[in-house]
Amino acid sequence: AQTVTQSQPEMSVQEAETVTLSCTYDTSENNYYLFWYKQPPSRQMILVIRQEAYKQQNATENRFSVNFQKAAKSFSLKISDSQLGDTAMYFCAFMSGIKAAGNKLTFGGGTRVLVKP
Amino acid sequence: DADVTQTPRNRITKTGKRIMLECSQTKGHDRMYWYRQDPGLGLRLIYYSFDVKDINKGEISDGYSVSRQAQAKFSLSLESAIPNQTALYFCATSETSGRNTGELFFGEGSRLTVL
Numbered sequence: 349a350q351t352v353t354q355s356q357p358e359m360s361v362q363e364a365e366t367v368t369l370s371c372t373y374d375t376s377e378n379n380y381y382l383f384w385y386k387q388p389p390s391r392q393m394i395l396v397i398r399q400e401a402y403k404q405q406n407a408t409e410n411r412f413s414v415n416f417q418k419a420a421k422s423f424s425l426k427i428s429d430s431q432l433g434d435t436a437m438y439f440c441a442f443m444s445g446i447k448a449a450g451n452k453l454t455f456g457g458g459t460r461v462l463v464k465p
Numbered sequence: 466d467a468d469v470t471q472t473p474r475n476r477i478t479k480t481g482k483r484i485m486l487e488c489s490q491t492k493g494h495d496r497m498y499w500y501r502q503d504p505g506l507g508l509r510l511i512y513y514s515f516d517v518k519d520i521n522k523g524e525i526s527d528g529y530s531v532s533r534q535a536q537a538k539f540s541l542s543l544e545s546a547i548p549n550q551t552a553l554y555f556c557a558t559s560e561t562s563g564r565n566t567g568e569l570f571f572g573e574g575s576r577l578t579v580l
Contacts, residue, residue: 349524357505381567393555393571439507443567450496450515451559451567452523455507 350375350442354456361430362464368415369425369459371440379445382416382423383453387437396438399423401445430463437461468492471556471572479580484543486575488556495561497539498569499523499531502553511554514539515561546579553577 351374361367373382384396399407399416406414411431415424427434440456443449469490478484488497495516500508500523510523512531520533528550532540543550553576557569 352507354507383567391553391574391576393557393569393574395568398567450513451569452498452510452513453508453569455509457505457507 350377350444350454352440352442352454352456354438354440354459356459357457358460358462360462360464361427363432364429366426366428367430367461369427369438369440369461371423371425371456373421373423373440373442373454373456375421375442375444377444377446381443381445382414383441383443384412384414384423384425385439385441385455386434387439387458388433388435393439397425427461432463432465435461435463469556469558469570469572471554471575473575474573475576477578477580478546480545480547482546482579484546484577486541486554486556486577488539488541488572490537490539490556490558490570490572492558492570493536494558494570495536496559497533498557498559499529499539499541500555500557501525501550502555502574508555511541543577546577548579551577551579 380401382399386394397409411428441453498513499511502508514520514533530542556572
């Protein structure tokens with residue numbers, strides 16, 4: 349079974365600065381997908397960014413980018429130019445690339461990010 | 466209106482009561498999921514369904530049951546609620562193959578407190 353570990357329960361960052369959230373995972377599969385989801389105080393789950401394991405290029409989405417290290421099984425999220433609206437819980441998640449497995453996600457425990465003015 | 470709607474959004478109940486959490490979606494997706502969220506544990510899969518006749522247990526299905534009444538409706542039941550089922554529950558949907566990007570679309574969550 350896959351596991352996802354987020355080692356930082358909480359982080360704080362000054363507005364306009366950069367913060368990096370770490371995520372490691374364990375799998376024996378070669379083809380899979382990784383995600384970062386954001387959960388603001390409204391508790392809605394919002395997809396931030398998605399990475400396909402067979403793509404070497406790191407995914408970016410505006411101020412959000414990832415550092416995907418497949419050999420190290422590491423998938424960190426960098427938030428640049430942090431904004432107050434980035435304050436949220438962030439979850440790293442793994443999805444098997446095996447079609448029969450469906451879109452079942454395995455989540456890490458989450459990292460709470462507080463952006464300070 | 467939200468594409469994935471959960472009711473109730475908040476519920477307080479007592480130990481031993483039967484509780485049903487309902488989920489409906491307008492996205493036309495075949496796949497539906499129920500997760501529970503606990504502090505420090507992230508979200509864990511309770512049950513999932515790939516279509517009306519295909520229901521499967523997730524990693525923490527004990528104490529729960531589900532019903533897929535239609536493509537758009539997927540309900541989670543706690544037959545006899547206990548305090549350690551106090552959690553935030555999420556319903557989610559996803560596309561099937563073809564247009565599937567792997568993304569899950571979540572409802573707004575149902576916070577359940579069992580006293």
